[in-house]
Amino acid sequence: MTDEKLLAALTPQARNEPDSGIVKAAMYGFTVPGIIPLWSGEGNQPTPEAFARPAAEALLNGETFYTWQRGIPELRDALARYHTRNFGRSFEPENFFVTSGGMHAIQTIVQMITSDGDEIVLPTPAWPNYAGALRISGAKPVEVPMNFANGKWTLDLDRLFDAVTERTRAIALNSPSNPVGWTATRDELVAVRDFCRRRGIWIFADEVYTRFYYGDNGETRAPSFLDICEDEEQLLLANTFSKNWAMTGWRVGWLQAPKALGPAIERIVQVSSSGTPAFLQRGCVAALDHGDAFIERQVLMARHRRDLTVLMLKELPGLQFEVPQGAFYLFFGIDGMTDSAATVRRLIDEAKVGFAPGSTFGAGGEGHLRMCYLKDLGPLEEALGRFVDWMRRHGPV
Amino acid sequence: MTDEKLLAALTPQARNEPDSGIVKAAMYGFTVPGIIPLWSGEGNQPTPEAFARPAAEALLNGETFYTWQRGIPELRDALARYHTRNFGRSFEPENFFVTSGGMHAIQTIVQMITSDGDEIVLPTPAWPNYAGALRISGAKPVEVPMNFANGKWTLDLDRLFDAVTERTRAIALNSPSNPVGWTATRDELVAVRDFCRRRGIWIFADEVYTRFYYGDNGETRAPSFLDICEDEEQLLLANTFSKNWAMTGWRVGWLQAPKALGPAIERIVQVSSSGTPAFLQRGCVAALDHGDAFIERQVLMARHRRDLTVLMLKELPGLQFEVPQGAFYLFFGIDGMTDSAATVRRLIDEAKVGFAPGSTFGAGGEGHLRMCYLKDLGPLEEALGRFVDWMRRHGPV
Known part of the structure; x- marks a missing residue:
C-alpha cells in the first residue's frame, strides 16, 4: 500500500498536526558532531542518586x-x-x-x-x-x-x-x-x-x-x-x-x-x-x-546562568529580550528574522549550537529563538560564544 | 463548590464513563484480610532480575x-x-x-x-x-x-x-x-x-x-x-x-x-x-x-495452571466454560447468576477470593466471572478450593 493511501486513512488531525519545532530542531541537530544542544527544557544534570536509588531498589526488589x-x-x-x-x-x-x-x-x-x-x-x-x-x-x-x-x-x-x-x-x-x-x-x-x-x-x-x-x-x-x-x-x-x-x-x-x-x-x-x-x-x-536542598542549588544555578546569558547577549546588536522572571529559558527576538526554523537550522549547521524556533510556540513566537540556559558552565559559555560570533559575522538574519 | 457542580463541569463522557469492573473489584477487595486476588491480568512473579538489573543500572548511571x-x-x-x-x-x-x-x-x-x-x-x-x-x-x-x-x-x-x-x-x-x-x-x-x-x-x-x-x-x-x-x-x-x-x-x-x-x-x-x-x-x-527461556517456563506454567483449574472446576454443578485455547484466564458462566458484580462482592466478603465480573467485558459478558490462573500453586489451589466450597454451600446464585 502506498504511503499516501496509508496517511489518507488517518484522521485529519493526526495527519495534519505539525511536528513540534523543538523535536524537529533536535532531530535535525542531534547527530551533528560537536553540537551544543540548548533546544530542550532540561538541565545537564542527571537525577541525583538519592532519588534514583530508592526507585532502582524497588525495581530490583x-x-x-x-x-x-x-x-x-x-x-x-x-x-x-x-x-x-x-x-x-x-x-x-x-x-x-x-x-x-x-x-x-x-x-x-x-x-x-x-x-x-x-x-x-x-x-x-x-x-x-x-x-x-x-x-x-x-x-x-x-x-x-x-x-x-x-x-x-x-x-x-x-x-x-x-x-x-x-x-x-x-x-x-x-x-x-x-x-x-x-x-x-x-x-x-x-x-x-x-x-x-x-x-x-x-x-x-x-x-x-x-x-x-x-x-x-x-x-x-x-x-x-x-x-x-x-x-x-x-x-x-x-x-x-x-x-x-x-x-x-x-x-x-x-x-x-x-x-x-x-x-x-x-x-x-x-x-x-x-x-x-x-x-x-x-x-x-x-x-x-x-530534595529541597537540591532544588535550591538548581535554582541558584539557573539564576546564575540566566545572568551570565544576559551578560553575554545584551550588547549584541539586533537582539531583543526581557530578562526572564522565571523558568530557565531565554526567548529572544532577532531583528529582521522572519523564519526562525530556517535560522535554527543554519545555527546548527554553521555555529554548532542548537536553539528552538520561536514559530513553534504559537502566535507571537515567530521572529524569536528559545534557548535553555540551565546547562553546565563550560558548554553554555561555549554555545553563547559561538552564537555571538555567528551573529557578528552574519548580522541579523 | 459542591461535588455535583464540579462533576457537571466535566464532559459527559468523562462524567458518565463507567468504572472498570476489574478495578472496582480490586478496590473493593484489596484491603480484605486474607483475600486471594485473581482479578487482574498478571502473574505472581516479579520481573526477573536479568531484565530489571539493566534498567536499574541505566537509571543509576x-x-x-x-x-x-x-x-x-x-x-x-x-x-x-x-x-x-x-x-x-x-x-x-x-x-x-x-x-x-x-x-x-x-x-x-x-x-x-x-x-x-x-x-x-x-x-x-x-x-x-x-x-x-x-x-x-x-x-x-x-x-x-x-x-x-x-x-x-x-x-x-x-x-x-x-x-x-x-x-x-x-x-x-x-x-x-x-x-x-x-x-x-x-x-x-x-x-x-x-x-x-x-x-x-x-x-x-x-x-x-x-x-x-x-x-x-x-x-x-x-x-x-x-x-x-x-x-x-x-x-x-x-x-x-x-x-x-x-x-x-x-x-x-x-x-x-x-x-x-x-x-x-x-x-x-x-x-x-x-x-x-x-x-x-x-x-x-x-x-x-x-527472555525466551523465561517465556517458555511461563507458558508451561500457565498451561499447567489452566489444566489444574479446569480439573478442580469441571465437576462443579452450574458452571459453564470452554477450556481456553490461549491467554491465562478462565471465563466461566454460573447458571442463574444475573448480577456478576454482586457475586464478585459476595465472593470477596464470604469466600475471600477475588474474581472480575463478566458484566464489565461488554455484551455477552454478564452471567460470567473471570479469573486469572497464572498464579503460584498454593494460592491458586486455595482460591479454587474456597470458590468450590462457597458454590457448594450457596449453590448457583
Whole structure:
C-alpha cells in the first residue's frame, strides 16, 4: 500500500498536526558532531542518586506489579507534605493524582473537560504541546498573543477574557511561562480566578516552573493559584518531577484537582497509562522529602546562568529580550528574522549550537529563538560564544 | 463548590464513563484480610532480575534525560530481532514504536484513526479498556457478541462484518482473547484481513497473549496477522512487555505500524507520554534478547495452571466454560447468576477470593466471572478450593 493511501486513512488531525519545532530542531541537530544542544527544557544534570536509588531498589526488589491508578498512597502523602511546606497552608493527599509525566497530566485535563470542538484559551508564545494535545483530541486552542514592547512581555487580561466564548471550557495559564519567563502577579491570578468563577469555566494551570522564580525579595516560588483558590473549585494544575528534581526522563508528574474528580481521573488514567510504575514513585517520594536542598542549588544555578546569558547577549546588536522572571529559558527576538526554523537550522549547521524556533510556540513566537540556559558552565559559555560570533559575522538574519 | 457542580463541569463522557469492573473489584477487595486476588491480568512473579538489573543500572548511571519519541534505537532493533526469530520472516526496526504500555499503544491507535463519532467494531466479551479508550476520546465502540453454545465460544464473522458501517474505521480483534481465551484460526484472520482490505478500514490487532497459546501441536504462538499481512498495509498492532516478561508494573509496550505513520505516531507520543523512560527500555532489550527461556517456563506454567483449574472446576454443578485455547484466564458462566458484580462482592466478603465480573467485558459478558490462573500453586489451589466450597454451600446464585 502506498504511503499516501496509508496517511489518507488517518484522521485529519493526526495527519495534519505539525511536528513540534523543538523535536524537529533536535532531530535535525542531534547527530551533528560537536553540537551544543540548548533546544530542550532540561538541565545537564542527571537525577541525583538519592532519588534514583530508592526507585532502582524497588525495581530490583520486585515492586513490578500493577499499582494504584491514582498513585501510591506514600507519594500522594509526600505531595501533600511538600505543598504544605512550600505553600504555607495545609494540603490533603486526596487532591493529588500521580501521572506519567506533566504531559500526561495535561492530556488527562484535556480529556476530562473538552469534547470535540470545545475551546481552551491560552496566552502565547506557549509550549507547543498544549495546542498539540488539544488538536489531537479534537478540541481547539484559542491563542491570545502576549505583547512584547519596550523589552517586556505583558498579558492583556481584557484581551484574554474577550477570547472566551460559549465553547470555552478553560483558560490555560503557564506561569512562570515557557518560553518567555513571564510570571503572573498575584493580582493577575486573582483576576483570572474571578473571571473563571463568574463564567463557570476551569482554570487550567501549569506551574511547573514555580520554583524557578527569580524574585527580588528572596521568594522561593512564584505567585500561585494555590495561594488564592480553594481546593474544591474549578482548578486543575498540571505538574511534574522533571524540572525541580532533574527527572525529565522518568516521566512522572502529578495532577492537582478537586477530590470529587477522583473517579473520573482514575478512569482516564486506566485507559491511557494504566498507572505509573510504583517503583518509580518510590524515587519521587525521596525527591519530595529530601530534595529541597537540591532544588535550591538548581535554582541558584539557573539564576546564575540566566545572568551570565544576559551578560553575554545584551550588547549584541539586533537582539531583543526581557530578562526572564522565571523558568530557565531565554526567548529572544532577532531583528529582521522572519523564519526562525530556517535560522535554527543554519545555527546548527554553521555555529554548532542548537536553539528552538520561536514559530513553534504559537502566535507571537515567530521572529524569536528559545534557548535553555540551565546547562553546565563550560558548554553554555561555549554555545553563547559561538552564537555571538555567528551573529557578528552574519548580522541579523 | 459542591461535588455535583464540579462533576457537571466535566464532559459527559468523562462524567458518565463507567468504572472498570476489574478495578472496582480490586478496590473493593484489596484491603480484605486474607483475600486471594485473581482479578487482574498478571502473574505472581516479579520481573526477573536479568531484565530489571539493566534498567536499574541505566537509571543509576544517569540515563535520565528526554529520549526518542519512537523508542531508543536499541529497543526497536531488539523488537525486530525478536519478531524475526518468532514469526519466521524478517522484520524491520522502523515498524516498531515503543509506547508507555500496551494501553498507551491502544490509545495511540484510537487517536490516530478515530475522530468524534467514528466507530470501531469489536467482538465481546472483551477487555473493557478498549471501549473505555474509545468513549473517552469521543469514538464509539460497536460490540458484536460472540456466541457461547455447547461449551464453546465462536465468532460469527458475518455478524462482525455486518456491524461495519460508513463510520467504521477499524475492526479490533484480540486473539488469543482476554477474557474468553478464544483464538482466531488463520482462516478467520485471512477473512478479516480480506474484508478490511476490501472496505479500506484498519485492522486493529491486540496479540498481547500470542505466546500464551495452548495448541496441540507444539506451537509456540497463536496464528497472527503478522503471518498473513504486509508490513505496509492498514494493520496496527498493540503489544506489551507486561505479560510475556512479567513486567506489568513497568508500563512499557509497543505499537507495530506501517513506516509511513512514524511522524504521526511520534507527534501523538509527544503530546501524550512524551516518550518512555530510556532506562526502562534497557531492561526491555534484555527481556527480548534473553527472555525466551523465561517465556517458555511461563507458558508451561500457565498451561499447567489452566489444566489444574479446569480439573478442580469441571465437576462443579452450574458452571459453564470452554477450556481456553490461549491467554491465562478462565471465563466461566454460573447458571442463574444475573448480577456478576454482586457475586464478585459476595465472593470477596464470604469466600475471600477475588474474581472480575463478566458484566464489565461488554455484551455477552454478564452471567460470567473471570479469573486469572497464572498464579503460584498454593494460592491458586486455595482460591479454587474456597470458590468450590462457597458454590457448594450457596449453590448457583
